[in-house]
Amino acid sequence: MDYKGRQTRLQTALEPSRLDGLLITHLPNIRYLCGFSGSAGAILISESKSVFFTDGRYKEQAQVEVQGSRIVVARKPPLSAAAEWLVANAKKLGAKTLGIEAEHLSVAERSRLAKALPSGLRLREAPPLVEQARMRKDAEEIERLRAAVLLGASLFEVALTAIRPGVKETEVAAELEYAARRAGADGMSFDTIIASGARSARPHGRASEAAIPANGFVVCDFGVILAGYCSDMTRTVHVGQPDEETQRVYAAVRDAQQAALETVGAGVSAGDVDRSARKVLQRKGLGMRFTHSTGHGVGLEIHEAPRLAAGQKDVLQPGMVITIEPGAYLPGVGGVRIEDMVVVTEQGCQILTPTGKELITI
Ligand code: ZN
Numbered sequence: 129m130d131y132k133g134r135q136t137r138l139q140t141a142l143e144p145s146r147l148d149g150l151l152i153t154h155l156p157n158i159r160y161l162c163g164f165s166g167s168a169g170a171i172l173i174s175e176s177k178s179v180f181f182t183d184g185r186y187k188e189q190a191q192v193e194v195q196g197s198r199i200v201v202a203r204k205p206p207l208s209a210a211a212e213w214l215v216a217n218a219k220k221l222g223a224k225t226l227g228i229e230a231e232h233l234s235v236a237e238r239s240r241l242a243k244a245l246p247s248g249l250r251l252r253e254a255p256p257l258v259e260q261a262r263m264r265k266d267a268e269e270i271e272r273l274r275a276a277v278l279l280g281a282s283l284f285e286v287a288l289t290a291i292r293p294g295v296k297e298t299e300v301a302a303e304l305e306y307a308a309r310r311a312g313a314d315g316m317s318f319d320t321i322i323a324s325g326a327r328s329a330r331p332h333g334r335a336s337e338a339a340i341p342a343n344g345f346v347v348c349d350f351g352v353i354l355a356g357y358c359s360d361m362t363r364t365v366h367v368g369q370p371d372e373e374t375q376r377v378y379a380a381v382r383d384a385q386q387a388a389l390e391t392v393g394a395g396v397s398a399g400d401v402d403r404s405a406r407k408v409l410q411r412k413g414l415g416m417r418f419t420h421s422t423g424h425g426v427g428l429e430i431h432e433a434p435r436l437a438a439g440q441k442d443v444l445q446p447g448m449v450i451t452i453e454p455g456a457y458l459p460g461v462g463g464v465r466i467e468d469m470v471v472v473t474e475q476g477c478q479i480l481t482p483t484g485k486e487l488i489t490i
């Protein structure tokens with residue numbers, strides 16, 4: 129990974145944001161900038177310096193992983209170590225404004241940091257510079273995402289074997305998660321969703337103790353983390369013979385997903401992609417049943433920018449990796465969601481998820 133290049137680009141973005149430095153505490157941002165994958169770290173970036181702080185537990189890991197930054201291993205939390213370093217280097221640095229990631233710093237941490245800083249250095253909430261950079265994936269990231277998606281998709285076969293009337297949702301989730309680890313996944317990218325029967329009408333129905341009924345939809349939404357990168361996919365299957373109305377709802381969601389996929393492309397706004405999916409469902413009388421957004425960016429985190437929702441002005445750019453996942457949920461009856469991961473290209477998009485979308489009956 130081109131950690132040095134990422135840091136250099138961030139350094140050039142500091143001045144236009146009227147910052148002399150940026151203290152990064154959000155772990156995925158730290159990983160993106162220097163490669164560190166541990167759970168205690170902070171990185172300080174100024175126009176000419178890059179210093180990574182961690183504690184003794186991560187000394188060896190930092191030496192192996194961190195690139196492009198000086199490493200400081202301290203006997204105190206990384207944030208305190210960063211403040212101490214700033215006190216010692218205040219004169220040399222001549223910095224006046226230090227950016228912090230307000231979304232990722234607790235109120236207590238902020239006040240501790242403010243107290244520990246040298247006088248003359250003030251804190252400012254920085255714009256999400258690293259998140260913005262992370263939106264467009266480079267070739268190496270796309271390869272990692274592709275590998276994660278393929279591993280994730282292989283789990284759908286496991287789900288198809290495990291889903292049977294009377295089997296608990298948690299048992300199906302357990303089979304998926306076991307297979308994921310066996311195949312080398314770092315872990316799951318979020319709590320596996322296996323939502324059957326009436327529970328499938330809950331868009332975020334985490335696998336429960338409920339037994340899969342003899343007839344109804346089963347929404348399976350799952351993903352893995354592989355080499356740090358997340359996958360995310362949803363398929364909805366039907367246990368027992370689907371009646372006409374059930375098939376109609378499924379087909380409507382599939383058409384909505386197809387319409388959104390066809391809208392994706394460089395230069396298109398995130399809101400337009402959302403609108404194209406919503407329009408199809410509205411035409412089928414299901415507009416009110418589509419209760420969430422159409423998709424989201426995926427990368428080092430399962431949910432990252434951009435967000436594909438009504439009115440979102442973010443413009444899609446080549447290299448963005450996003451999900452397309454419309455759904456329709458009928459309370460008390462059941463729900464359908466179909467989700468793929470795609471890479472935005474100049475002309476449109478490339479679908480990463482290899483799995484078919486015909487309604488599978490079990
Ligand atoms: Zn999902």
Ligand code: ZN
Nearest residue numbers: 360451453467
């Ligand atoms: Zn998703």
